[in-house]
Amino acid sequence: MYIEKVKIKNFKCFEGWFEVYFNQSVNIIVGNNEAGKSTLLEAIHLCLTGILNGKYLRNDLSSYLFNREVERAYLDSIAAKEPLDPPEIQIELFFGGDDDALEDLRGNGNSEKNDKARGLLFSIEFDKKYDGPYTELLKSNEINSIPLEFYQVQWLEFSRQPAMTRTIPVKSALIDSTSTRVQSGSDMYISRIVREFLDDTERVAISQAHRKLKDAFKADDNVGAINERLAEAAKISRKKVSVSVDMSSHNAWENSLMTYIDDVPFHYIGKGEQCIVKTRLALSSKKNSEAPVLLIEEPENHLSHSKLNQLISDISTGNTGKQVIITTHSSFVANKLGLDHLILLREAKVTRIKDLDASAFFHKLPGYDTLRLVLSQKSILVEGDADELIVQRAYMDANAGKLPIDDEIDVISVGLSFLRFLELATALKIPVVVVTDNDGDVAALKKKYAKYEDVGHIKICYDPVVDKGDLVIGSKPFNYNTLEPKLVKSNNVETFNKLFGKSYDLDDLHRHMKNNKTECALAVFSAATKIDYPQYILDAIAK
Amino acid sequence: MMGPNKLVIAAAGSGKTTYLVRQALAVENSRVLITTYTESNEEEIRRKFFEIHGSVPGNVHIQTWFSLLIEHGIKPFQGKLFDWDVAGMILVSQRSGLRGRDRQGRPMYWGEEDFRRCYFDRRDRVYSDKLSRLVIRCNEASDGAVIERLSHIYPFILVDEVQDLAGHDLDILTALFKSPANVVMVGDPRQVTYVTHLEARLKKYRDGGIADFIREKLPRKVACDIDVTSLVTSHRNSNAICELSSKLYPKLTAATACKCTGCRQPVPVYAGLFIVRRKDLPRYLKTRRPVQLRWSSNVKIASTDLPALTFGRSKGLGFDRVIIYPTKEMMAWLKNTQSALKAETRAKLYVGLTRARHEVAVVYDPADGEVVAGFTIFE
Secondary structure, three states: OEEEEEEEEOEOOOOOEEEEEOOOOEEEEEEOOOOOHHHHHHHHHHHHHOEEOOEEHHHOOOHHHEOHHHHHHHHHHHHOOOOOOOOOEEEEEEEEOOOHHHHHHEOOOOOOOOOOOEEEEEEEEEOHHHHHHHHHHHHHOOOOOOOHHHEEEEEEEOOOOEOOHHHOOEEEEEEEOOOOOEEOOEEHHHHHHHHHHOOHHHHHHHHHHHHHHHHHHHHOHHHHHHHHHHHHHOOOOOOOOOOOOOOOOOOHHHHHOOOEEOOEEHHHOOHHHHHHHHHHHHHOOOOOOOEEEEEEEOHHHOOOHHHHHHHHHHHHHHOOOOEEEEEEOOHHHHHHHOHHHEEEEEOOEEEEHHHOOOHHHHHHOOOHHHHHHHHOOEEEEEOOHHHHHHHHHHHHHHOOOOOHHHHOEEEEEOOOOHHHHHHHHHHHOOOEEEEOOOOOOHHHHHHHOHHHOOOOOEEEEOOOOOOOOOOEEOOEEOOOOOHHHHHHHHOOHHHHHHHHOOOOOHHHHHHHHHHOHHHHHHHHHHOOOOOOOOHHHHHHHOO | OOOOOEEEEEOOOOOHHHHHHHHHHHOOOOOEEEEEOOHHHHHHHHHHHHHHHOOOOOOEEEEEHHHHHHHHHHHHHHHHOOOOOOOOEEOOOOOOOEEEEOOOOOEEEOOOOOHHHHHEOOOOOEEHHHHHHHHHHHHHHOOOHHHHHHHHHOOEEEEOOHHHOOOHHHHHHHHHHHOOOEEEEEEOHHHOOOOOOOOOOOHHHOOOOHHHHHHHHOOOOOOOEEEEEEEOEEOOOOHHHHHHHHOOOOOOOOOEEOOOOOOOOOOOOOOEEEEEOHHHHHHHHHHHOOEEEEOOOOOOOOOOOOOEEEHHHHOOOOEEEEEEOOOHHHHHHHHOOOOOOOHHHHHHHHHHHOOEEEEEEEEOOOOOOOOOOOOEEOO
16 A cells, blocks of 8 residues: 555645656655745645644634635636636545555546546535525625635545544654654654554453553552542532543543653654654554554754664655655755656656666766756756866856855756756756857757757857867877866966966966866965856856 | 355344344455345344344444445546535435426426436435435446445445345436445345335336346346245244245245244243124233234224234234234235235235234124134134
8 A cells, every 4th residue: 555646636735736646665855946846745634634733723824825826816806807616725645556555545526537546635616505605795795805714624535434543544654853843742653653553452451451550640648638639628519529540532641642762752862863663663563454554754954874764764764565655855865765766846747767768867867967957956067176176166257156055056067968857857947058168069069059049048168169279188189178178268368277276378378277177276266366168158147 | 255246035033133143254364235224224224233142243344235335436526516515315205306287187207317406305315215316327427436435445345135125226226236235135125115216217126126127127247146945934924824824825835834942932821813893803902912003093993902013014023922903905805815915004904914923913803603714703
């Protein structure tokens, strides 16, 4: 049993329908801030438990749950006297697997009317019972927020039966290191995870033990004396006053028992350790009838590198048929868990690495750089380290000392793989600028990048002028059409002699810069004085 | 473990419910559904579980036929036919979906083409007489998904009081026989007291014709055994009662009284079949304290202190003594077992007679010298 597909409509950052497929094992969701990663995890957890941010959503409706655009369109339509239907939120989980326990959840009560689908539906929608009052409200023209008082929360199986946490065979364990939700002293997520971990007999045993605790407490002589005194003092009421252990709620033990790690209450241990303990507990559940889904939010946030490593290896090796959905910003995490499992989220749209043409390339060149491109808001691709340093410095000079990364622009040196990266960038619609040498053949360059000429978010920058000269190094003529000679052309020999503390003539300067590319670029990068840049570099850093 | 699909014809008091409960308890690790027509019998089954096993095991689910049809028959796959919420069921005693009357004053009804009005009342409740037809339609519209799903959820399906199923209910049973689920049905064709199916479909099998239906209508490949011998021993009725009641249905295997020492202890002080004259009635009621059985709650009873039930309500229950306030046809039959009886009357008389363990009394003023065979006049 696992989550095969999630569909979300109008929930938070998802405007209209959003759909994503998951595989049975590890799924890594990467994407920028605001891309909807956490919202996706929240939505899954909500649909499996009815709980959002540690509270039952049913009792806690708010218009912030709705997509802002959708809300605005609705309110605008009312202002314009052409009212749209009140917006609705829907979350649907489609389960995969051939377990008969899923058949209970089967039915065509889903947005696709699919007879084969097994799953759950969580909706926040206008309640038709209020058609009359709503009509009155519309007439009064006083709607300036979504009229939630006319809304209902529906939590159903696809078979149109009300969903109950107890009967849902897929259990979610939400592991978010960002905040702890405390319920009567104990973090309710850890309580939940512990409860899911126990089987029925164990649950009965623990609540029995808890009840005995109450009896022992009451039987204690001191407590008896205190209760007598209380009863005495409270004579005003005819009823008896006493103190005892709280047994009032249905799951009393869960609320009043605390989970300890090395005798330290769970929420006092480090966030990172909490995260690891929860993950381990959830992963080691052995029940056959139920399948846990681990929802892990940005594990890199509170974990040291070694702890992170440990968590990642738990997830990638320890799981036996357990589904993990993990969000991350870290290219380390993503790379470790395998790029096949990568789901890219950009502006509430989904791309899977596997589905890309460039995916073969990812297999050949797995690594941080490709992920950096994927995770970046905008990238400048350059050929080598020297180019990277020059572009960085040019950007700083043009932007009052700010590095490109400060504006979420990544400068990535990609060697000769420009085309591969462009393929990926095209598929993911990532804005990319290529800074390249013309190597003396503008026509060839044009041909090479012809495919990207009309792609709006891709810009190819090079010097359109082919420079020529007489210098020969060894037996080969010197290439006047790389970065260094272009820099020299934009400035003069003196500028660089001053920078390097040398007194070369032009040819020696060319030789020196060719043989010491990185050192020279570093000198430019760290110099106190600014130099002038070729136009194509300026084009590349222009916003 | 249970074998293939099976229909067990049971006599009154033969321990039908006990049999079902034991069948269900024999299944481990698989889910079992027990369904029956009436809520009172649903409760009776639960009670039996508590009696035999102390609790209803987690893998056993007991649900009435109507609630089963709404929950599993309609709701999961209604999407292809309609999209409103089913608000439950409305029990009808006449043909539902009345459209109006024509010039001659004859009733006209909504047909399939006016889907919503044909199947639902104004508050979106399904008419009880069309519930199973709607299930069949949902099943067809979803390409058999209704039955497929149900048979996966419940590999074992036990149907109690199967004689109450008729019309499209039988089509649902047929579909279940074809499915991988294992179906065991228990019923007494003599005890058809609730006729809620007014539809013409399979009308021939309406009054206790379940066994004939299985013999005649099942497709050849679909197997269903009919067991007429396992449940013919009455653990309730005395021999005299067994003999008399069996005469109502001569074609069916006659029931015999059991010889279990447990069932037959203690030996009753009073036993037998009695005619009680109206003038003797107060005295009889006072000394024997029977349960009074009648056709409907309009029939006057002699004692308001002693419990009184209609024949229909008394189904499934057992008492030491009963006294029957017979209808004319019933009395005629008691005097001459060849006299004609309507199906419903026959069934109700059978139910009435078989409620008693030891003694059945009939309220009747015989003419001078008149003898009712088998009965003794209470003096």
